[in-house]
Amino acid sequence: MPTIKTGIRFSKKQPLSEQELRQLHAYWRAANYLTACQLYLMDNPLLERPLVKSDLKQTIVGHWGTCPGQNFIYTHLDRVIKRNDLDMIYLSGPGHGGNAMVAQDWLDGSYTEVYPNITRDKEGMQKLFKRFSFPGGIPSHVAPETPGSIHEGGELGYSLAHAFGAVADNPDLIAACVVGDGEAETGPLATSWHGNKFVNPITDGAVLPILHLNGFKIANPTIFSRMSHEEVECFFRGCGWEPYFVEGDDPMVMHQQMAAVLDRVIREIKRIQREARKTGEAKRPRWPMIVLRTPKGWTGPKEVDGLPVENCWRAHQVPISMGTDTDRHLAQLEAWLRSYKPEELFNPDGTPVELIASFPPTGRRMGANPHANGGLLLRDLRTPDFRDYAVDVKAPGAVEAQDMYVLGTYVRDVMKLNMESRNFRIFAPDETASNRLQAVFEVTGRRFLDQQIPGIDDHLDPDGRVMDSMLSEHFCEGFLEGYLLTGRHGFFDSYEAFIRIVDSMFAQHAKWLKMCSELPWRQDIASLNYILASNVWQQDHNGFTHQDPGFLDHVANKKADVVRMYLPPDANCLLSCFDHCIKSRNYVNVIVASKHPRPQWLTMEQAVKHCTQGIGIWSWASNDQGQEPDVVMACCGDTPTLETLAAVSILRQELPELKIRVVNVVDLMKLQPHTEHPHGLTDEEYDGLFTKDKPIIFAYHGYPTLVHELTYRRHNRNLHVRGYKEEGTITTPFDMRVLNDIDRFDLVIDTVRRLPQLGNRGAYLVQKMQDKLVEHRQYIRDNGVDLPEVRSWKWDSSLNAAE
Incomplete structure (x- = not known):
C-alpha cells in the first residue's frame, strides 16, 4: 500500500542527504521565523538586542496555527520544483496563514519583485513585518496582494475547485492545493474531492491535494483529525484518490518522509500523464494525494501560562498574547523567536545566508508563476459577428423566439472558433440543455471520463468543454473562477433561484477583482459572466422553491467598478449583451434572460443601439x-x-x-x-x-x-x-x-x-x-x-x- 506512517520508508536509502536535510530544515526555520515575526514585530527584526515593548505592534492580529505546516509543505514543494523543473502553483486553502506565504515569497525574491520597497535585507524585513495585518498594509490571510496567489485565504471551501479550474487545459501545470482540515468540513470542499473525475490526463495538468491535518479549528477538534489513519485512507480511496500519508512531529524524520512521498507522487503524476499522452486513451486514473498530519502551531510555544498551546486549539491565532500581558510574556516571546536561530539564517545586513539563498528554485518560483497572475497569459477570444445570429424582426412583437436558444447558436460558434486554443469553457450544474444552450453540443460534449452507457448517456465526452456533469453550483463556480484567474474565458449558466447557492463565492471573487484593480502588477483577467435563465416568472412545474431573483440585490451591493447587470428584453438584445460581456475584463457580469418563447421587439440594429445606451x-x-x-x-x-x-x-x-x-x-x-x-x-x-x-x-x-x-x-x-x-x-x-x-x-x-x-x-x-x-x-x-x-x-x- 503506497502510504507512509511514522517510521516507515519506501526504501532503506533516505531521500535527503545530510547536506540536503540541513539546508531544507534551515530554510523551513527561516520561513517560520519570518512568519512568526510578522505577527509581532515592528522593529529589531534580527533580534540584535533583547526585545522591548516598543519593538512590538500595539495590536497583534493574525494566525499562527496553520503556518508551520504550510511552510513545511511550501519548502518541500520548492525542492521538487527545482529538482524536476516543475511548473507549479500553490493554493493555500486554510482560512488564514497569509504570513506563511508572504514569508516564502520574500525568501525566494518574488515579493521584492512586485514590491521593490520591501527589499531582501534588514530594512526590507522590518517593513515586511510591520505591514502585515497593519493599517495601510496587507491582510492576515493569503490575498490578491500576495504574489503567487489565485485563492483568497478567507474563501473557506473553494481551494480545491479553484485548483481544478487552474489545471484545466494547462497540461504541464501542477496545482498544489493545501486543504485545511477545518476547510475540509465545508460543503464546497467535500464536493470538490470529485473533481478528479473531470481531469483529462492528456489535455489537463494535475491537482495535488495536500490535506493538512493539524487537529483543530478555532476552538474545536476537526473531524478528519479524529478519524483513524485507516478510515481516512478508506475515505480517499473511495473518492478515487491514492492517498499517501506523512504523520508525526519530529522535524528531521518528517522531512525525510515528506521528501520520499513527494518524489513518489511527482513520479506517479508524470507516469499517468506520460502513458495517457502516449496511448491517447483519456480515462480516469487514480491520482495521488497527500495527507499530512502535524501538530497545530508546530515549533511554537509548547504552553503559555500553564496551558497547552502547541498541538492545541490555542495555537490557532496568536499563540502568545501581548497588550496587557506584554510584561509577563515578552521573555517567552523572545525565547520562542530566538529558537529559530536567526543569526544562523540571515547575514548581519538581513540578507539570507548562502545556505538559504541557494535553496529555492530560480526560474520556476511559485510566487512568480504567470499562471497565478492570469492576465499575463490571457488571449482574446475569437468570436463571430453576433449580428449574424439576429432574429428577423419585421415589426415589434410580430415574431416569437426563444432568447436562450438563439444565444446558444452564437455560443456554439464561439466554442467552435476557440476549440484549438482551448481557452473557453461553459459551466452549468446539469442545466446547459435545460437553459436552451444545447446547440453547443453540436461541436463539443459534456466532460466525463468514467464509463458511458450507449444509448442512454447524452453527449458525454472525455474531452468535452461543457462542465455540467457535476450537480454542484459550488464546484462549477470554483472551477470557472480558477479557469479565469489563470488566464482563460468562460461563463456560468444557471437557474436564477439556484445561483444564490454561490452568493458567497461571487462576493469573494468581486472583492478579489476590486483589490486587484488597485495592484498595478496584477494584470486584467476575463470577466466572470453569469447567465441566469429558468427565471422567477416562468415556473410551470417547479413552484415556490424556484422563485428567487435576489441575486441581483446581492450583486448590486458590491463595488460599482466591478459589477454589471443586464436584463435584455429579447433575443437580439441578449446577443448584444452577451457579446459585450464575454469580451470584457475585470467585471462580474450578470445577465437574466428568458428561455421560453417570447415576442421579439427590436431589430438587431435597434437592439445594438438600445443595449449600447442601456436604457431608452x-x-x-x-x-x-x-x-x-x-x-x-x-x-x-x-x-x-x-x-x-x-x-x-x-x-x-x-x-x-x-x-x-x-x-x-x-x-x-x-x-x-x-x-x-x-x-x-x-x-x-x-x-x-x-x-x-x-x-x-x-x-x-x-x-x-x-x-x-x-x-x-x-x-x-x-x-x-x-x-x-x-x-x-x-x-x-x-x-x-x-x-x-x-x-x-x-x-x-x-x-x-x-x-x-x-x-x-x-x-x-x-x-x-x-x-x-x-x-x-x-x-x-x-x-x-x-x-x-x-x-x-x-x-x-x-x-x-x-x-
Whole structure:
C-alpha cells in the first residue's frame, strides 16, 4: 500500500542527504521565523538586542496555527520544483496563514519583485513585518496582494475547485492545493474531492491535494483529525484518490518522509500523464494525494501560562498574547523567536545566508508563476459577428423566439472558433440543455471520463468543454473562477433561484477583482459572466422553491467598478449583451434572460443601439412625442416588458387621450446616479427620460426595493415599482404575474389610480380590469391554462408611433 506512517520508508536509502536535510530544515526555520515575526514585530527584526515593548505592534492580529505546516509543505514543494523543473502553483486553502506565504515569497525574491520597497535585507524585513495585518498594509490571510496567489485565504471551501479550474487545459501545470482540515468540513470542499473525475490526463495538468491535518479549528477538534489513519485512507480511496500519508512531529524524520512521498507522487503524476499522452486513451486514473498530519502551531510555544498551546486549539491565532500581558510574556516571546536561530539564517545586513539563498528554485518560483497572475497569459477570444445570429424582426412583437436558444447558436460558434486554443469553457450544474444552450453540443460534449452507457448517456465526452456533469453550483463556480484567474474565458449558466447557492463565492471573487484593480502588477483577467435563465416568472412545474431573483440585490451591493447587470428584453438584445460581456475584463457580469418563447421587439440594429445606451424610450410604443407625458411606463426584464406593453396597449385603446412614454431598461445600473456607478445616468439624463414629477409605473423583474434603492436620490419621487413579492407556487405563468401584481390588468389599474386628472373617466376601465382578474382566476382553476387572450396576445401594430 503506497502510504507512509511514522517510521516507515519506501526504501532503506533516505531521500535527503545530510547536506540536503540541513539546508531544507534551515530554510523551513527561516520561513517560520519570518512568519512568526510578522505577527509581532515592528522593529529589531534580527533580534540584535533583547526585545522591548516598543519593538512590538500595539495590536497583534493574525494566525499562527496553520503556518508551520504550510511552510513545511511550501519548502518541500520548492525542492521538487527545482529538482524536476516543475511548473507549479500553490493554493493555500486554510482560512488564514497569509504570513506563511508572504514569508516564502520574500525568501525566494518574488515579493521584492512586485514590491521593490520591501527589499531582501534588514530594512526590507522590518517593513515586511510591520505591514502585515497593519493599517495601510496587507491582510492576515493569503490575498490578491500576495504574489503567487489565485485563492483568497478567507474563501473557506473553494481551494480545491479553484485548483481544478487552474489545471484545466494547462497540461504541464501542477496545482498544489493545501486543504485545511477545518476547510475540509465545508460543503464546497467535500464536493470538490470529485473533481478528479473531470481531469483529462492528456489535455489537463494535475491537482495535488495536500490535506493538512493539524487537529483543530478555532476552538474545536476537526473531524478528519479524529478519524483513524485507516478510515481516512478508506475515505480517499473511495473518492478515487491514492492517498499517501506523512504523520508525526519530529522535524528531521518528517522531512525525510515528506521528501520520499513527494518524489513518489511527482513520479506517479508524470507516469499517468506520460502513458495517457502516449496511448491517447483519456480515462480516469487514480491520482495521488497527500495527507499530512502535524501538530497545530508546530515549533511554537509548547504552553503559555500553564496551558497547552502547541498541538492545541490555542495555537490557532496568536499563540502568545501581548497588550496587557506584554510584561509577563515578552521573555517567552523572545525565547520562542530566538529558537529559530536567526543569526544562523540571515547575514548581519538581513540578507539570507548562502545556505538559504541557494535553496529555492530560480526560474520556476511559485510566487512568480504567470499562471497565478492570469492576465499575463490571457488571449482574446475569437468570436463571430453576433449580428449574424439576429432574429428577423419585421415589426415589434410580430415574431416569437426563444432568447436562450438563439444565444446558444452564437455560443456554439464561439466554442467552435476557440476549440484549438482551448481557452473557453461553459459551466452549468446539469442545466446547459435545460437553459436552451444545447446547440453547443453540436461541436463539443459534456466532460466525463468514467464509463458511458450507449444509448442512454447524452453527449458525454472525455474531452468535452461543457462542465455540467457535476450537480454542484459550488464546484462549477470554483472551477470557472480558477479557469479565469489563470488566464482563460468562460461563463456560468444557471437557474436564477439556484445561483444564490454561490452568493458567497461571487462576493469573494468581486472583492478579489476590486483589490486587484488597485495592484498595478496584477494584470486584467476575463470577466466572470453569469447567465441566469429558468427565471422567477416562468415556473410551470417547479413552484415556490424556484422563485428567487435576489441575486441581483446581492450583486448590486458590491463595488460599482466591478459589477454589471443586464436584463435584455429579447433575443437580439441578449446577443448584444452577451457579446459585450464575454469580451470584457475585470467585471462580474450578470445577465437574466428568458428561455421560453417570447415576442421579439427590436431589430438587431435597434437592439445594438438600445443595449449600447442601456436604457431608452421605446418611441414606437409611446404616444407622447412632442409633448409632456401623463405617465411613464417603465420596464426591466423580459416578462415585465411583455406585461408593460400589454398594459400600454389596453390604456391606449381605452384612454386614447392619455399620453404614455415607454422606457425600457437593459442595464440596471443606469438607474443609479453617475456619481455612484460608471454606467449611471446624470440627473439631467434621468429626468429627460423619466421627467421630474410625472408618475412612473415601473415593472421590474426582481424585488421592487432594489429599484427604490438605486433611484432614491433622483428628483422624481413619484415612483411606483411592481415586481416579485414572494407570491406564487404551482400555477400558470400569467397567474405568477397576477399574484405579484405585475400583470397587465393590475398595471392598468395602478396607472389609472395614479392619474387623478382622469376623474371618473378611469372608473369603468378599473372595473373592467378587476373583472378580468376575476375571470382569469376562475379560468385557470377550471382549465389549468391561462386565458386565450393572454396566451395569444400580440402587440397591435396600429399603435406603433408614426415614423
